[in-house]
Amino acid sequence: MPHAAVEPxxxxxxxxxxxxxxxxxxxxxxxxxxxxALAAGVALVAAAATLPWWAPAEHAxxxxxxxxxxxxxxxxxxxxxxxxxxxxxxxxxxQAYFGLGGYAMLVLANGAGVNPxxxxxxxALVAAAxxxxxxxxxxRLAGGYFAIGTWVIAEVFRLGVANVSAVGGxxxxxxxxxxxxxxxxxxTATYGLALAxxxxxxxxxxxxxxxxxxxxxxxxxxxxxxAESQGIDVHGMKLAVYVVAALGAGLAGALYFVGNLRISPDxxxxxxxxxxxIFMVVIGGIGRIEGPIVGALVFWALNKFLSDYGxxxxxxxxxxxxxxxxxFRQGLWGWVQQRWGWSLFPTQRRLET
Amino acid sequence: xxxxxxxxxxxxxxxxxxxLFALGQSLMFGVMRLTNTAQGDFIVLGAFGAIAALVALGPxxxxxxxxxxxxxxxxxxxAFGAGYALQRGVLNGTLGRxxxxxxxxxxxxxxxxxxxxxxxxxxxxxxxxxxxxxxxxVTLPGGITVGLLPLAIFVLAVAATAGLQWLFGxxxxxxxxxxxxxxxxxxxxxxxxxxxxxxxxxxxxxxLIAAAGMLQGMRTTVSPADGPVLLLFAxxxxxxxxxxxxxxxxxxxxxxxxxxxxxFRLDPGWGIWFGHLVFLAVxxxxxxxxxxxxx
Amino acid sequence: MTLLAxxxxxxxxxxxxxxxxxxxxxxPGEVVAIxxxxxxxKSTFMKALTGLVRAPREQVTFEDEPIGGxxxxxxxxxxxxxxxxxxxxxxxxxxEENLRMGATAKRAGPWQLERIYALFPVLREKxxxxxxxxxxxxxxxxxxxxxxxxxxxxxxxxxxxxxxxPVVIHEIYAAVPALCAEGMTLVVVEQDVAxxxxxxxxxxxxxxxxxxxxxxxxxxxxxxxxxxxxxx
Numbered sequence: 001m002p003h004a005a006v007e008p009x010x011x012x013x014x015x016x017x018x019x020x021x022x023x024x025x026x027x028x029x030x031x032x033x034x035x036x037a038l039a040a041g042v043a044l045v046a047a048a049a050t051l052p053w054w055a056p057a058e059h060a061x062x063x064x065x066x067x068x069x070x071x072x073x074x075x076x077x078x079x080x081x082x083x084x085x086x087x088x089x090x091x092x093x094x095q096a097y098f099g100l101g102g103y104a105m106l107v108l109a110n111g112a113g114v115n116p117x118x119x120x121x122x123x124a125l126v127a128a129a130x131x132x133x134x135x136x137x138x139x140r141l142a143g144g145y146f147a148i149g150t151w152v153i154a155e156v157f158r159l160g161v162a163n164v165s166a167v168g169g170x171x172x173x174x175x176x177x178x179x180x181x182x183x184x185x186x187x188t189a190t191y192g193l194a195l196a197x198x199x200x201x202x203x204x205x206x207x208x209x210x211x212x213x214x215x216x217x218x219x220x221x222x223x224x225x226x227a228e229s230q231g232i233d234v235h236g237m238k239l240a241v242y243v244v245a246a247l248g249a250g251l252a253g254a255l256y257f258v259g260n261l262r263i264s265p266d267x268x269x270x271x272x273x274x275x276x277x278i279f280m281v282v283i284g285g286i287g288r289i290e291g292p293i294v295g296a297l298v299f300w301a302l303n304k305f306l307s308d309y310g311x312x313x314x315x316x317x318x319x320x321x322x323x324x325x326x327x328f329r330q331g332l333w334g335w336v337q338q339r340w341g342w343s344l345f346p347t348q349r350r351l352e353t
Numbered sequence: 354x355x356x357x358x359x360x361x362x363x364x365x366x367x368x369x370x371x372x373l374f375a376l377g378q379s380l381m382f383g384v385m386r387l388t389n390t391a392q393g394d395f396i397v398l399g400a401f402g403a404i405a406a407l408v409a410l411g412p413x414x415x416x417x418x419x420x421x422x423x424x425x426x427x428x429x430x431x432a433f434g435a436g437y438a439l440q441r442g443v444l445n446g447t448l449g450r451x452x453x454x455x456x457x458x459x460x461x462x463x464x465x466x467x468x469x470x471x472x473x474x475x476x477x478x479x480x481x482x483x484x485x486x487x488x489x490x491v492t493l494p495g496g497i498t499v500g501l502l503p504l505a506i507f508v509l510a511v512a513a514t515a516g517l518q519w520l521f522g523x524x525x526x527x528x529x530x531x532x533x534x535x536x537x538x539x540x541x542x543x544x545x546x547x548x549x550x551x552x553x554x555x556x557x558x559x560x561l562i563a564a565a566g567m568l569q570g571m572r573t574t575v576s577p578a579d580g581p582v583l584l585l586f587a588x589x590x591x592x593x594x595x596x597x598x599x600x601x602x603x604x605x606x607x608x609x610x611x612x613x614x615x616x617f618r619l620d621p622g623w624g625i626w627f628g629h630l631v632f633l634a635v636x637x638x639x640x641x642x643x644x645x646x647x648x
Numbered sequence: 649m650t651l652l653a654x655x656x657x658x659x660x661x662x663x664x665x666x667x668x669x670x671x672x673x674x675x676p677g678e679v680v681a682i683x684x685x686x687x688x689x690k691s692t693f694m695k696a697l698t699g700l701v702r703a704p705r706e707q708v709t710f711e712d713e714p715i716g717g718x719x720x721x722x723x724x725x726x727x728x729x730x731x732x733x734x735x736x737x738x739x740x741x742x743x744e745e746n747l748r749m750g751a752t753a754k755r756a757g758p759w760q761l762e763r764i765y766a767l768f769p770v771l772r773e774k775x776x777x778x779x780x781x782x783x784x785x786x787x788x789x790x791x792x793x794x795x796x797x798x799x800x801x802x803x804x805x806x807x808x809x810x811x812x813x814p815v816v817i818h819e820i821y822a823a824v825p826a827l828c829a830e831g832m833t834l835v836v837v838e839q840d841v842a843x844x845x846x847x848x849x850x851x852x853x854x855x856x857x858x859x860x861x862x863x864x865x866x867x868x869x870x871x872x873x874x875x876x877x878x879x880x
Binding site: 084090092136137140141143144145147148149151152153155156159160163271275278282286311312314315317318319321322325326329 | 630
Binding site: 525529531534535536538539540541543544545546 | 698700719720721724725730732736738739740741745748749750752753754794798
């Protein structure tokens with residue numbers, strides 16, 4: 001039997017290599033559509049900011065109240081989008097921070113006499129602070145089990161707060177700190193705060209994703225092991241995203257209950273918040289900044305016209321989410337982008353030759 | 354001392370039911386890494402399915418226990434078929450590296466089921482007529498009296514666990530389950546129809562789910578919004594016990610049941626919370642669970 | 649009749665084009681080798697033959713029937729089996745269970761458990777052990793046995809020698825003549841050029857997704873091969 005001698009591989013003779021002619025390339029980010037959208041966005045914000053002055057008197061109050069509510073949904077959804085779409089962590093428990101933000105705001109305003117409008121960002125900070133020790137527990141899980149685990153944690157907070165009689169226990173309590181203020185002033189101030197929060201959230205997320213950190217996040221989302229091998233601190237990044245998402249959720253929660261004036265554990269820690277965020281983001285397109293904006297608009301429209309139908313409306317939402325996930329993986333906005341190449345908030349760098 | 358034994362026994366019996374909630378989830382996750390966030394809602398759906406079947410059978414079959422058996426005989430095969438159809442028609446399309454699609458779709462199903470049940474049955478809690486079965490009791494050697502139904506549930510849970518373990522370890526289908534979960538691509542290269550195998554896994558899981566739902570309805574009341582709570586119990590049982598083994602899931606469920614019983618005895622409002630705390634403790638101290646099977 | 653053939657096979661792997669118009673043919677009873685550098689497209693080619701990579705319908709034919717685009721399960725039912733690169737045994741299954749999985753397609757033929765154990769006696773002692781407990785060479789035997797259990801007409805072997813010591817490689821390839829004597833047709837992908845030339849009758853050399861050279865193994869010179877291998 002011939003024994004298996006391994007012969008050395010034939011070595012190639014070095015050959016002449018001619019450098020190829022290359023056309024100069026440019027790396028760009030903005031598109032014509034995005035420039036137009038930016039202009040439109042600035043105009044919209046200006047219009048919204050002045051709304052209390054130009055809106056017809058009989059509608060102003062309800063429009064502002066609606067806006068505050070949509071702003072809360074939207075900020076919460078934007079943060080859920082950051083966590084899941086960009087951070088790769090799907091959570092069904094973000095409502096924990098929504099509720100914690102709300103209750104922290106209430107405790108600061110009612111209990112410590114802090115101005116409620118100041119208590120909103122402070123409440124958000126409290127939520128973010130709590131998210132750090134929680135992450136030690138939550139990060140033990142991954143994937144689908146991380147999702148449900150975060151839900152359990154939210155439930156722990158709900159049941160825990162429901163047992164604290166100082167904040168009204170299971171039936172909740174009212175935000176008494178705003179009692180003395182005139183209704184119109186309060187509504188306008190709340191509206192202004194909501195607008196500021198919404199704009200700040202969009203700006204913060206957009207700038208973050210354009211930065212180097214944002215690129216690192218995308219790298220982690222695409223391939224965690226490869227990202228780690230490039231020297232990216234994966235755990236640090238994930239923790240940062242988780243804390244920022246908690247901050248945003250807390251902000252939304254605190255804002256919501258300034259607008260609502262009454263808080264209870266079931267309302268504050270309801271999983272419906274996350275359900276709505278999921279719908280908005282999935283319908284609008286996960287992982288894209290425009291996704292939550294499109295999703296919030298669709299959601300608000302559905303809410304306005306169909307919520308009277310109660311169970312049928314929710315049933316329809318559920319079916320819509322299922323159908324969108326199965327057949328429009330990129331969400332409605334993602335589908336539009338693919339079809340027509342639009343991009344309102346470009347973070348992707350493109351090669352232009 | 355007597356009280357301690359009593360708590361333990363009650364906890365174990367409760368845990369038996371939780372095991373039935375959890376085995377289906379363990380099975381689906383084990384075979385296809387799918388997290389079914391609608392698990393609890395399907396259990397509730399099973400309960401209402403049994404209720405509907407009994408309403409239909411009621412005028413035909415006066416004896417409640419016979420009606421129960423017949424309802425079960427109708428429900429379980431229907432559940433098998435429904436699970437198979439759901440997996441092949443809807444869930445197979447969500448499988449893949451990204452956990453989001455399956456999470457969103459099952460979450461969507463959860464909302465759809467809850468609201469559909471709300472429309473059909475209203476929010477009132479219902480229970481299943483057992484003809485006295487749920488109050489009958491039996492005295493075990495040692496003088497401990499236990500409910501007949503909880504004991505039967507416990508025995509069923511152990512039998513189901515042993516059955517699943519046998520299925521996975523000793524049958525061709527079980528071999529297919531393990532192979533397709535190890536390496537779907539190569540399993541298909543062997544001639545395996547992965548889509549069909551996944552369908553069968555969910556079909557079996559749904560039989561367990563339907564049985565669990567029916568028993569839950571017999572043991573206590575059910576209402577359309579109960580799903581999420583049951584999901585959390587199932588999930589906690591799987592995590593406490595450790596992923597990858599059915600006996601582990603059973604152990605986790607029993608431990609959860611005992612923990613909740615201890616909590617209930619200390620204060621009626623604390624039972625479920627205690628369970629959550631033990632779950633979190635296990636997650637922090639021993640994240641792989643108490644009896645994990647390394648795969 | 650040509651047993652297996654590709655006609656201007658072009659295929660993509662992920663986002664990139666991996667194969668550019670490959671013409672290939674395999675006659676019954678032959679052993680054909682495919683050599684080429686890493687990234688030349690050899691494994692993608694094997695995947696295209698077995699349906700793991702999608703190929704246009706007419707570009708792959710088996711017994712003159714087009715099989716491009718068929719599901720892997722369907723292709724294995726027709727009689728093509730793959731010993732995958734890197735073995736890819738099922739870690740949750742024992743040695744015997746892995747072998748049994750190979751018979752899922754239920755094709756009739758002489759290969760069954762006893763015969764596999766006769767071919768690779770060491771596997772008989774280890775039949776109940778988890779497949780992960782075996783050495784690299786033994787795992788390779790299980791992978792080959794698993795493919796044989798499908799009673800294929802064509803056996804595709806992707807880099808059998810990967811990660812194995814020379815003595816073990818020798819032992820594995822010692823089985824090849826026995827298989828040929830039974831009438832098995834083989835395609836062998838190998839990094840080791842000399843080994844490939846020794847075990848095969850004809851050889852193809854792939855380079856960047858194309859066939860750079862084709863000929864009788866015994867007739868090709870080192871120079872011809874190295875030119876084709878490196879594309880110089």
